[in-house]
Amino acid sequence: MAFFTNFLLPLLLLATLSPTPALSYLSPGARKWRDATDDSSHRTYIVLVEPPRSDASEDMHRRWHESFLPSSLTGDSSEETRLLHSYTEVFSGFAARLTEAEVGAVAKKPGFVRAFPDRTMQLATTHTPEFLGLKNGAGIWSSADYGKGVIIGLLDSGIYAAHPSFDDHGVPPPPARWKGSCDASRCNNKLIGAKSFVGGDSGDEVGHGTHTSSTAAGNFVAGASYKGVSAGTAAGIAPAAHVAMYKVCTDERCDTSTILAGMDEAIKDGVDVLSMSIGSDSSISFELDPIALAAFSAVSKGITVVCSAGNNGPARITVTNDAPWLLTVAAGSVDRSFDASVYLGDGRRVDGEALAQAAKPSSGRHPLLYSEQRQFCEYGGDGSVVAGKIVVCGATTSRTQVSDIHRMLDAGAAGVLLSSLQFSGYTTVLRDYNSSVVQVTAADGKVLRDYATSANNVVSVTYNNTLLGVRPAPVVAWFSARGPSRIAPGILKPDILAPGLNILAAWPSKTKSASGSLNVISGTSMSAPHVSGVVALVKSLHPDWSPAAIKSAILTTADAVNSTGGPILDEQHRKANACATGAGHVNPARAADPGLVYDITAAEFGGYICWLQSTDAAMATGAAMDSSLPCGELTKITDAQLNYPTITVPLRPTPFTVNRTVTNVGPAVSTYTVKVEAPTTLAVHVSPETLSFTKAGEKKTFSVSVSGHGVTEQELIAEGSLSWVSEKHVVRSPVVAVVGIGSPPPAP
Ligand SMILES: *[C@@H]1O[C@H](CO)[C@@H](O)[C@H](O)[C@H]1NC(C)=O
Ligand SMILES: *[C@@H]1O[C@H](CO)[C@@H](O)[C@H](O)[C@H]1NC(C)=O
Ligand SMILES: *[C@@H]1O[C@H](CO)[C@@H](O)[C@H](O)[C@H]1NC(C)=O
Ligand SMILES: *[C@@H]1O[C@H](CO)[C@@H](O)[C@H](O)[C@H]1NC(C)=O
Numbered sequence: 001m002a003f004f005t006n007f008l009l010p011l012l013l014l015a016t017l018s019p020t021p022a023l024s025y026l027s028p029g030a031r032k033w034r035d036a037t038d039d040s041s042h043r044t045y046i047v048l049v050e051p052p053r054s055d056a057s058e059d060m061h062r063r064w065h066e067s068f069l070p071s072s073l074t075g076d077s078s079e080e081t082r083l084l085h086s087y088t089e090v091f092s093g094f095a096a097r098l099t100e101a102e103v104g105a106v107a108k109k110p111g112f113v114r115a116f117p118d119r120t121m122q123l124a125t126t127h128t129p130e131f132l133g134l135k136n137g138a139g140i141w142s143s144a145d146y147g148k149g150v151i152i153g154l155l156d157s158g159i160y161a162a163h164p165s166f167d168d169h170g171v172p173p174p175p176a177r178w179k180g181s182c183d184a185s186r187c188n189n190k191l192i193g194a195k196s197f198v199g200g201d202s203g204d205e206v207g208h209g210t211h212t213s214s215t216a217a218g219n220f221v222a223g224a225s226y227k228g229v230s231a232g233t234a235a236g237i238a239p240a241a242h243v244a245m246y247k248v249c250t251d252e253r254c255d256t257s258t259i260l261a262g263m264d265e266a267i268k269d270g271v272d273v274l275s276m277s278i279g280s281d282s283s284i285s286f287e288l289d290p291i292a293l294a295a296f297s298a299v300s301k302g303i304t305v306v307c308s309a310g311n312n313g314p315a316r317i318t319v320t321n322d323a324p325w326l327l328t329v330a331a332g333s334v335d336r337s338f339d340a341s342v343y344l345g346d347g348r349r350v351d352g353e354a355l356a357q358a359a360k361p362s363s364g365r366h367p368l369l370y371s372e373q374r375q376f377c378e379y380g381g382d383g384s385v386v387a388g389k390i391v392v393c394g395a396t397t398s399r400t401q402v403s404d405i406h407r408m409l410d411a412g413a414a415g416v417l418l419s420s421l422q423f424s425g426y427t428t429v430l431r432d433y434n435s436s437v438v439q440v441t442a443a444d445g446k447v448l449r450d451y452a453t454s455a456n457n458v459v460s461v462t463y464n465n466t467l468l469g470v471r472p473a474p475v476v477a478w479f480s481a482r483g484p485s486r487i488a489p490g491i492l493k494p495d496i497l498a499p500g501l502n503i504l505a506a507w508p509s510k511t512k513s514a515s516g517s518l519n520v521i522s523g524t525s526m527s528a529p530h531v532s533g534v535v536a537l538v539k540s541l542h543p544d545w546s547p548a549a550i551k552s553a554i555l556t557t558a559d560a561v562n563s564t565g566g567p568i569l570d571e572q573h574r575k576a577n578a579c580a581t582g583a584g585h586v587n588p589a590r591a592a593d594p595g596l597v598y599d600i601t602a603a604e605f606g607g608y609i610c611w612l613q614s615t616d617a618a619m620a621t622g623a624a625m626d627s628s629l630p631c632g633e634l635t636k637i638t639d640a641q642l643n644y645p646t647i648t649v650p651l652r653p654t655p656f657t658v659n660r661t662v663t664n665v666g667p668a669v670s671t672y673t674v675k676v677e678a679p680t681t682l683a684v685h686v687s688p689e690t691l692s693f694t695k696a697g698e699k700k701t702f703s704v705s706v707s708g709h710g711v712t713e714q715e716l717i718a719e720g721s722l723s724w725v726s727e728k729h730v731v732r733s734p735v736v737a738v739v740g741i742g743s744p745p746p747a748p
Pocket of ligand 2 (some may be wrong): 339341351462463464467
């Protein structure tokens with residue numbers, strides 16, 4: 001086979017592209033991530049090579065990979081440290097520390113496919129199960145046995161194994177196919193795997209991995225609360241599923257080469273679900289992204305890969321982890337508030353929130369102070385000005401703000417009302433400042449600033465602890481990244497919305513408490529593990545379903561509206577569009593029984609990659625992914641024709657037709673009739689309009705024609721939906737028409 005050996009061009013491309021990926025949570029104090037290079041001229045490269053014989057042992061793989069290293073290195077002791085990882089499952093390849101000249105030499109060796117410079121990425125509950133309709137002893141928790149027998153692997157910052165969320169009461173031993181090992185301080189039937197790829201042990205110095213693991217599969221913990229708020233029984237979404245932690249991030253960095261090592265191990269170990277709350281600043285072509293390729297390998301092996309959509313919203317075209325074989329999760333609010341009501345002297349009330357609730361229920365009445373000099377809470381050293389007053393000021397992302405706020409309080413300020421940034425709308429990302437700090441929305445901040453200019457103004461704060469049933473909910477959080485995808489605009493991304501704002505879950509602790517430490521944090525890092533838990537529940541009921549079928553089940557049963565039938569809103573309280581919510585808000589109970597699924601085989605995803613990419617690149621990635629799927633033998637499949645459970649077409653006046661095939665996974669004999677909902681500007685025709693099934697597993701194909709009329713160029717998208725409706729099921733797909741897509745993929 002002739003492989004793509006002109007590596008210089010892609011390397012140059014990569015050097016300029018290389019965005020910095022991260023754990024996808026919002027950490028105001030997070031350090032800036034360093035570049036993956038170091039002081040020396042060596043840097044880490046991920047090198048794809050032709051696979052050795054299919055029966056090659058791990059040792060033979062390693063020796064084959066070592067044979068690519070420059071000969072001056074073989075036999076000398078530095079070789080050991082030069083070859084960082086040898087990959088066998090995600091693709092055939094390795095990570096090594098090389099100079100640019102050495103990469104040049106490696107590229108000349110027969111069997112070389114492609115080299116990627118390493119990149120640094122960032123790490124992107126008591127109530128959320130109930131909010132998602134999960135009830136102890138009933139519904140899908142009961143029918144899916146709480147996710148029993150399913151293994152969720154997490155690529156994250158490690159795990160605090162002693163936390164009561166990882167007790168194994170009610171969890172059976174792992175299935176016999178499990179091959180992994182566990183190096184944690186406590187391993188049991190809940191925590192069956194733990195391994196560090198960043199040196200040290202698998203403990204969690206960040207907290208992120210403990211939080212995401214307990215969200216996906218934490219066991220029931222009674223009396224869980226955060227500093228007294230939100231008391232209740234905490235549980236993850238799949239409380240009986242097994243957890244395997246692959247520690248690939250430290251508090252400073254997650255490198256691609258390390259993430260790949262974790263994925264390689266997870267595939268070998270036999271996980272069913274891979275949960276990845278890690279993201280980068282921007283998406284890059286799948287062919288240049290070894291993580292997308294590795295995830296494709298995982299999906300081809302039947303593993304569902306769930307990823308955070310990223311926190312770069314609310315602007316369009318910010319979604320990351322956007323390959324069609326991934327399940328990409330956006331973040332929304334839940335119907336809970338950590339309420340702190342601000343009463344104005346004129347009788348008005350502003351509903352703020354405080355994560356640290358005050359011990360005494362009210363602050364007493366104090367004059368309200370606002371000044372241009374401290375509009376962003378600058379302290380300035382003038383203690384007498386703030387003493388005895390409640391100060392209203394605007395939040396920034398600056399780290400000095402926290403210390404300024406504390407200095408104001410130390411100087412005797414009675415409180416601080418911190419107003420969020422304009423673009424965050426109604427989203428308040430809570431942070432544990434101090435019980436005297438109340439966070440309010442930007443709009444409420446303006447109300448307070450205006451009131452501060454009136455004579456004899458006075459305010460007081462009343463703490464109401466945790467309020468449930470807050471409306472409207474869910475609301476898309478401002479930071480949740482939006483579609484369309486830059487790389488694949490013809491596939492709707494993100495796929496789904498799940499809770500990711502102010503999520504309470506397990507946290508490492510130095511002190512042992514019966515209920516364990518908890519923390520409230522936000523990000524698409526928090527929404528992804530909710531969906532990983534749902535995948536585990538569906539997988540537990542349907543162990544033979546492909547990742548695409550599981551995704552279809554979750555997408556076609558998602559809620560398009562909130563619990564009172566109103567549209568799901570975005571952070572500005574406008575109707576959220578499909579580029580913010582995907583198919584809608586996840587509904588675990590319905591996902592277990594979708595009726596019909598839109599399935600996609602690995603070969604079909606391969607056909608899509610071959611269509612998307614240049615021939616050379618497709619050959620390279622095809623070789624890397626699975627040598628049995630060369631592009632020459634695959635039918636190319638366009639984005640619009642991929643059997644995706646959502647439908648995205650170009651917005652134009654002439655009809656654009658796509659075909660879809662559904663598989664009957666409901667009652668053997670069933671009849672579905674189509675129901676189309678669309679604005680007058682969008683004509684959607686489905687043919688045939690009725691699908692009759694007589695067997696389980698039977699497939700039926702239909703076509704959908706979409707045309708837009710009288711839509712102005714300003715409206716970038718128009719959306720409707722098509723649903724297949726039977727007596728027992730509604731199988732809904734959003735139909736999204738987007739301006740400016742639908743041309744062939746760009747030339748390389
Ligand atoms: C809040 O700040 C005040 C003033 O610095 C301090 O006395 C108090 O202990 C702080 N409260 C909490 C919960 O940190
Ligand atoms: C908070 O509590 C006060 C006093 O009990 C009550 O008047 C107010 O309505 C509560 N606020 C909310 C948002 O429920
Ligand atoms: C549902 O959304 C509508 C607006 O779209 C809102 O008025 C209503 O309060 C919401 N209901 C809930 C339960 O959040
Ligand atoms: C869609 O299906 C119809 C009927 O099977 C077929 O004639 C048509 O070629 C298909 N269209 C595409 C774009 O595959």
